[in-house]
Amino acid sequence: MCTTCGCPEEGHDHHHDHDGHLPGTRITIETDILAKNNRYAAGNRALFKANGIFALNLVSSPGSGKTTILERTLCDLSGNLRCAVIEGDQQTDNDARRIAATGVPVKQINTGAGCHLDAHMVGHALEELPTREMDILFIENVGNLVCPASFDLGEAHKVVVLSVTEGEDKPLKYPQMFHAADVMLLNKIDLLPYLDFDVEKCLEMARRVSPGIRIFQLSAKSGQGMAEWYEWLRGKG
Amino acid sequence: MHELSIVQGVVELCEQHCGGRRVLAVTLEIGSLSGAVPEALEFCFEAATKGTLLEGAELEIERVEATGYCSDCGVVSPVETYFDSCPSCGAPALLLRTGEEMRVKDLEVE
Numbered sequence: 487m488c489t490t491c492g493c494p495e496e497g498h499d500h501h502h503d504h505d506g507h508l509p510g511t512r513i514t515i516e517t518d519i520l521a522k523n524n525r526y527a528a529g530n531r532a533l534f535k536a537n538g539i540f541a542l543n544l545v546s547s548p549g550s551g552k553t554t555i556l557e558r559t560l561c562d563l564s565g566n567l568r569c570a571v572i573e574g575d576q577q578t579d580n581d582a583r584r585i586a587a588t589g590v591p592v593k594q595i596n597t598g599a600g601c602h603l604d605a606h607m608v609g610h611a612l613e614e615l616p617t618r619e620m621d622i623l624f625i626e627n628v629g630n631l632v633c634p635a636s637f638d639l640g641e642a643h644k645v646v647v648l649s650v651t652e653g654e655d656k657p658l659k660y661p662q663m664f665h666a667a668d669v670m671l672l673n674k675i676d677l678l679p680y681l682d683f684d685v686e687k688c689l690e691m692a693r694r695v696s697p698g699i700r701i702f703q704l705s706a707k708s709g710q711g712m713a714e715w716y717e718w719l720r721g722k723g
Numbered sequence: 724m725h726e727l728s729i730v731q732g733v734v735e736l737c738e739q740h741c742g743g744r745r746v747l748a749v750t751l752e753i754g755s756l757s758g759a760v761p762e763a764l765e766f767c768f769e770a771a772t773k774g775t776l777l778e779g780a781e782l783e784i785e786r787v788e789a790t791g792y793c794s795d796c797g798v799v800s801p802v803e804t805y806f807d808s809c810p811s812c813g814a815p816a817l818l819l820r821t822g823e824e825m826r827v828k829d830l831e832v833e
Contacts, residue, residue: 510747510831515740519732519751559802578807601725633725636758636825662758694806697816 501617508715511536523637528607530640533617540722541623545637545663546647547656548629551673553581555647555706556624560588562716567621574603574628583628591615602633605640624721631660643667649674650681654688664695669702671715676705726763728784729825730771739778744832748781754824756789756805779831789822 518524534541544552553573556605560569571592573581582594593611597601608625614621625641627634635644646667648656651674656662664670670692685703692699702718704711724781737746753759768782789802793809799820800810808815 509833510743512829512831513740514829515736515827516829517736517827519729519736519827522732522735600728600730604728632758633728636725638728646831658804658806662756691806692813696805 494641516549520636523605526609527640528636530609530612533612534623534642534693535621537617538624539617539620540719541628541639541641542669543624543625543634543641543644545627545634545644546629546632546649547631547719550629550647550649550652551706552626552629552647553584555671555673555704556590556626557584558706558709558712559624559716559719560585560590562712563622563719564589566720568619569622569624570615570617570620572603572608572623572625574607574626576600584645591620597628601630602637603627603630603639604637608639613696621718622722625717631663633655635663635666636687643669645669645671647671647673648688648692650683650685650688654684655671655691657688657691661695664692664699667696667699669700669718670696671705672701674705674707675703676710726759727767727771728773730760730764730767733827734771737830741776741832742828744776746777746780746832748783748831749777750785750828750830751781752785752787752824752826752828754787754789754822756802756819756822757825759825761786764782785828787821787824790818790820791822792820793817805817825831 536664546552556571563569569590571585571590573585573592573594574597575581576597579594582592585592593614595607595611625639646664648670689701702711702715704715737749744773753761754829765782772778790799791802792799793812793814796809796812798811802817802822808816809817
């Protein structure tokens with residue numbers, strides 16, 4: 487059988503002209519460009535399943551409060567649940583040091599010029615974390631509302647964090663990310679009295695882009711609304 | 724700029740399939756809601772293919788328009804955004820049928 491086109495005839499010619507450039511042999515691939523990432527993601531997912539780990543991929547724009555939410559969550563859940571964190575940033579281990587201060591195992595990934603974490607990086611970070619003694623893994627992605635949307639890390643949920651100091655129309659401006667997420671944390675709600683942020687409008691936009699998205703309104707600073715988030719984590723989604 | 728990672732993925736896939744031959748042309752299928760911008764892919768392609776079997780190859784991008792299925796009225800319609808409502812019955816959400824593709828369709832080798 488011909489291995490190029492699958493037809494029963496051996497040794498025939500596949501050469502043809504293609505808009506003026508050199509004639510060549512066409513090979514059909516029809517493969518997802520992110521297939522390699524998705525294979526690593528499947529590997530991570532299998533590891534999470536085997537060890538009973540609930541993995542969350544936290545995504546947001548820079549400065550929405552992901553690390554502060556994690557610091558408070560880790561302190562409040564310690565004793566009940568064994569947590570670990572993978573921190574993704576282009577540079578510095580500042581966030582990893584903040585997390586380490588809570589006593590939770592943490593591994594920093596610096597992506598350099600990279601704008602997102604991929605499943606391969608996460609797989610290597612997992613090698614350095616105690617996966618056999620872990621209930622919840624928080625993966626704090628690079629602060630970026632665009633690129634991390636395309637890369638599956640093997641997580642159970644993408645959790646998008648939006649703070650009320652940002653525009654309420656972020657879900658419509660960055661729909662791919664909000665569509666990919668099925669949990670949203672609306673953070674810094676303690677600042678609402680000082681802002682013109684329309685919560686209902688924001689939630690409506692988030693639901694338009696991601697019907698069924700689960701939304702927690704909270705403030706990692708004041709602690710308001712954190713209990714519901716913890717309840718969801720304890721129930722492991 | 725995740726287009727660079729995407730193009731690196733394209734290079735890797737092509738090198739796996741080209742049997743060591745020089746690649747003359749690559750065709751990608753990119754959905755209109757995939758988050759990958761064709762112009763940015765083209766921009767990265769030259770840099771990412773330098774020194775590989777794809778150096779100098781022609782990049783062809785086939786745009787796949789997004790369509791969505793309405794679970795209320797069963798109509799499949801063209802979709803421009805993730806938050807389009809059904810143009811037929813007005814239902815608020817459509818299930819995407821196409822538009823999120825990011826695939827290498829085929830390549831042409833020497």
